[in-house]
Amino acid sequence: MKTLSKSLASDGVGRISRMELLISYVLRAGVLLSAGIIVVGVLRLALTHNTGYAPVLPHQLPDILAFHRASGPGFFPTDPTAVVHGALAGKPYAIIGVGMLLLIATPVVRVALSVVFFLVERDWLYMGITVVVLAVLLLSLVTGVG
């Protein structure tokens, strides 16, 4: 309770620690960046009428939406390395993919920053708990990708 009254000022709004502001800014930047990249990908797709991958014309909706396994003919990239390479080559579906990967990364970054937050607060119990959560998160991400 002591930290609580210390960190919340009497003005009612509460003094936000520098760390919390930083987390807030990083999250906003991450989300805006991923949204911006997805918009670029969508605009490029709309202008070029080319996904950058197997020749499915965008005006054939059933073809776009029919399920294609990643191992199949390759209608869009699913390997992170291929996504980055494709995006650098300007392929619309790969650009959207980069935006998606960034979006997926934001909760991970948030948990990682929370570890630092508890470190700054010298709250060892919650730093430990958050490290465990981060470890499980990274483990399932890595086992999924690897």
Add this chain to the structure above:
Amino acid sequence: MEPITFFAILFGTSVVAGALGALLGLGGGIIIVPVLTLMAGLNIHYAIGASIVSVIATSSGAAATYVRDRITNLRLAMFLEIATTTGAVAGALVAGLVPGRILSVVFGIVLLHAAWTMVRARQGDGQTGVVGSPLATRLRLHGAYYDPSLGRRVDYQVTGVPQGFGMMWLAGLISGLLGIGSGVFKVIAMDIMMRAPLKVSTTTSNFMIGVTAAASAGIYFVRGDIHPFIAAPVALGILLGTVAGTQLLLHLRGAVIRKVFLGVLILAAVQMIWRGLEGSAR
């Protein structure tokens, strides 16, 4: 249907889903998946992939505002995250052994019961003289935030730590077993069992669903379930919707949010029971 029409419908639906999701602490999947499955010819894998993307977008889109305004209870989120992750692992391990259809119906009924409990027992923010339990105090789970709709700071205490932890474990188990988001169960655990203010419950759930979804998103991405043409309008729509959702949360009274939550809760319950009876669970 023209691709542009498809894109527009998905985008529009996602704006609504993002606003509701950010307000209520749920992933947008509850709204998006039914719309997606209504669209002819869309594969269920893509619907699930879009749902995962919508959950992360809802969580991250709202996060910056909720962190800055300190409504999310970070300690509560991290403590309960232990329960949901271990529950999800347990769920994935026994997934083949337990009939998903029956579970879907059972949990649908659990949700209906929770709705009934909420109607009867709790009103408004649900924080009238809650005295925190010693365990919650030791775990430093109590908190405070500024509520613009009330124009004052709200100090709150929480209780029922073992019950809330247990319910969260079940929430994780369900998402591991059935592959559905469990934001509804998370809000219920914090609201009914731990008696946190409703706004704290929904924003803390909002944080947690993003973490849980991110854990499995990598698998879905590599598997090719996240289709760019479907995921793009969903992500953009949801992110836009969360801007409205966070403002709604700040300025609406807890009592109003509770009514909206009840409506969606009943919708979720009916969906789960329907999925179980129809046999498309999992």
